[in-house]
Amino acid sequence: MWKSSAAVEPLAVDEVGAIDDFSLPYRQTLRWERPSDPPACPTAFLGQVQYPRPGNTSLAWGARVEGQPVGILSIGVGDGEEGADIVHFFVHPDFRRRGIGSALMASAAQLLQGRRVLSASALVIDPETGSSSGEAFAEATGAVCRTRYQRLTLRIEAGSIDSGRDHPGYETLRWRGGVPPEYLPAFAQLSSSLAAEEAARSDSKRAPEKTDGEKIDALYKSLQMWGYRTYVSAVRHVLTGELVAYSSLGLAESHHRHASQWDTIVRPSHRGHGLGASLKRANMSWAMEHEPELTTVTAWNAIGNDAMVHVNESVGFRHDTGGAVWEWNVSGLT
Numbered sequence: 001m002w003k004s005s006a007a008v009e010p011l012a013v014d015e016v017g018a019i020d021d022f023s024l025p026y027r028q029t030l031r032w033e034r035p036s037d038p039p040a041c042p043t044a045f046l047g048q049v050q051y052p053r054p055g056n057t058s059l060a061w062g063a064r065v066e067g068q069p070v071g072i073l074s075i076g077v078g079d080g081e082e083g084a085d086i087v088h089f090f091v092h093p094d095f096r097r098r099g100i101g102s103a104l105m106a107s108a109a110q111l112l113q114g115r116r117v118l119s120a121s122a123l124v125i126d127p128e129t130g131s132s133s134g135e136a137f138a139e140a141t142g143a144v145c146r147t148r149y150q151r152l153t154l155r156i157e158a159g160s161i162d163s164g165r166d167h168p169g170y171e172t173l174r175w176r177g178g179v180p181p182e183y184l185p186a187f188a189q190l191s192s193s194l195a196a197e198e199a200a201r202s203d204s205k206r207a208p209e210k211t212d213g214e215k216i217d218a219l220y221k222s223l224q225m226w227g228y229r230t231y232v233s234a235v236r237h238v239l240t241g242e243l244v245a246y247s248s249l250g251l252a253e254s255h256h257r258h259a260s261q262w263d264t265i266v267r268p269s270h271r272g273h274g275l276g277a278s279l280k281r282a283n284m285s286w287a288m289e290h291e292p293e294l295t296t297v298t299a300w301n302a303i304g305n306d307a308m309v310h311v312n313e314s315v316g317f318r319h320d321t322g323g324a325v326w327e328w329n330v331s332g333l334t
């Protein structure tokens with residue numbers, strides 16, 4: 001029996017009001033958890049539930065105490081996949097340690113029978129103890145830590161980001177809002193090889209995500225629905241015409257000073273020439289032409305990905321916090 005008197009109910013993910021009710025407690029929770037981070041963007045919160053990643057179906061449960069929304073669990077369930085991913089999971093700080101988080105998880109687990117794994121990212125907040133409520137909860141409920149990450153932040157001083165040096169024999173391409181159709185297959189191939197490299201550094205039991213041009217196109221359309229302004233720079237090898245690298249970042253609708261650095265990959269046969277660092281600089285510098293208020297960029301790197309940490313540090317990124325991907329065995333959650 002749960003210790004809480006909270007009512008946990010499935011939410012109609014296509015009804016804006018049903019999800020939007022949880023936007024205010026979500027923003028309050030994030031402000032409390034991470035006071036120095038930019039406030040959560042309501043459009044991204046809502047969009048990520050309403051418009052799931054390509055190939056995923058969205059499910060959500062809300063917890064209320066005396067009618068007041070206090071917590072949400074939303075997940076994306078991949079078609080034909082053995083696992084599911086947590087998109088949002090929080091309980092307002094005033095209502096914790098009453099079993100509400102566990103009750104939300106149990107509701108999800110009932111619907112996920114037949115799937116083996118539920119994955120989530122948890123942010124480590126307390127630099128003294130290296131732990132967080134998310135990690136403590138994950139450990140207590142039987143999750144296993146699969147990959148540890150460090151977060152690095154770049155603080156941009158005036159003129160500190162140049163547009164990267166020129167690399168003879170290579171040409172830089174820049175796209176806003178998505179990837180042009182002619183580059184989608186090559187971009188998807190790079191993205192899949194990045195996912196395979198990440199998987200090799202992880203203990204995850206899930207297969208790495210394979211993508212294709214159609215899925216990449218759909219992903220950037222989803223990002224637009226979530227309100228993100230996206231910037232992608234890619235490198236083309238002039239002699240062969242081959243796309244050999246890309247770097248992407250995005251700003252949430254309500255963010256003007258803060259961007260999230262996403263993927264950066266250089267094809268293995270073109271590594272060792274400084275393309276990665278130059279490309280990252282070039283992409284940020286180009287984004288700044290359109291985002292003049294941009295002052296911080298955060299990036300997540302898997303522990304053990306020394307090459308990417310080195311690239312980021314050479315650009316000026318510095319470690320600030322950490323996180324991890326956790327996996328639950330679904331059958332253990334009911």
Ligand SMILES: CC(C)(COP(=O)(O)OP(=O)(O)OC[C@H]1O[C@@H](n2cnc3c(N)ncnc32)[C@H](O)[C@@H]1OP(=O)(O)O)[C@@H](O)C(=O)NCCC(=O)NCCS
Nearest residue numbers: 089090091096097098099100101102120133134136137140
């Ligand atoms: C993680 C979170 C959703 C848990 O919600 P909750 O309602 O407090 O969870 P429960 O009450 O069901 O906790 C179940 C057990 O987890 C453990 N636990 C949860 N929070 C803990 C904490 N801060 N410290 C130590 N143990 C904790 C306890 O063993 C607890 O059982 P107990 O209270 O009987 O000892 C909530 O802390 C939260 O919103 N955190 C911030 C967002 C986040 O990290 N989300 C999770 C990503 S995986």
